Amino acid sequence: MKILLVEDEIKLAGFIADGLMHAGHVCDHIADGNKGLETAMVNNYDLILLDLMLPALNGFEVLKNLRNFNNQTPVIILSALNDTENVIKGLDFGAIDYLKKPFDFDELLARVRAVQRRSLAHSTLKLQVSDLHIDLLSREVCRAEKPVILSNREFSLLEFLVSNSNKVITKSQILEKVWDINFDPGSNIVEVHLYQLRKKMDRGYNEELIHTVIGRGYILKGEVKKG
Structure with missing residues (x-):
């Protein structure tokens, strides 16, 4: 939160x-x-x-x-x-x-x-996009039934992306939701965390979920299911 x-x-x-x-x-x-x-x-x-x-x-x-x-x-x-x-x-x-x-x-x-x-x-406790499963209460993440170990910040970033699946999210929106108000918007911290997250989420899988939209931001694409 x-x-x-x-x-x-x-x-x-x-x-x-x-x-x-x-x-x-x-x-x-x-x-x-x-x-x-x-x-x-x-x-x-x-x-x-x-x-x-x-x-x-x-x-x-x-x-x-x-x-x-x-x-x-x-x-x-x-x-x-x-x-x-x-x-x-x-x-x-x-x-x-x-x-x-x-x-x-x-x-x-x-x-x-x-x-x-x-x-x-009042919302969904479990989220699924394609073969990615997230339990918001236990903070457990699986891709293709394999556990994915994330840091607290990576989990918050992934939760925000999944909650806005198939929508382009700007860097400013990510900073506002996932980082504190005093964070330097010129920092590359978002890019660094997204790089680490993509390594854990997409590397070794045929379907990439997290994409960069040049000049606009980022998007997590996939078929959304709610559990």
């Missing part, structure tokens, strides 16, 4: 962001409320982790503005304000969960997974 973390405690934010990325997620970090609101409105996220006691604009106001502008991205509040009144207020403002600080990181991951399961419940 692509996650926005709005947290002004830099050490804690670094710990959370590193843990989320290690678990296979993409995480952007913003340290104040105004910037957090702006970032959430102009980028597409699967989940927002939101502190309440933020500079510039507090978390309640961030959440209120998101919902007023019809941004329905799921929000989990992370806060030291652990009295019942604030928990109720946060949930009434539109948060789907409220985690009280200090918290165990494994508990945060479990709640993130719960959001992911709810999201996947």
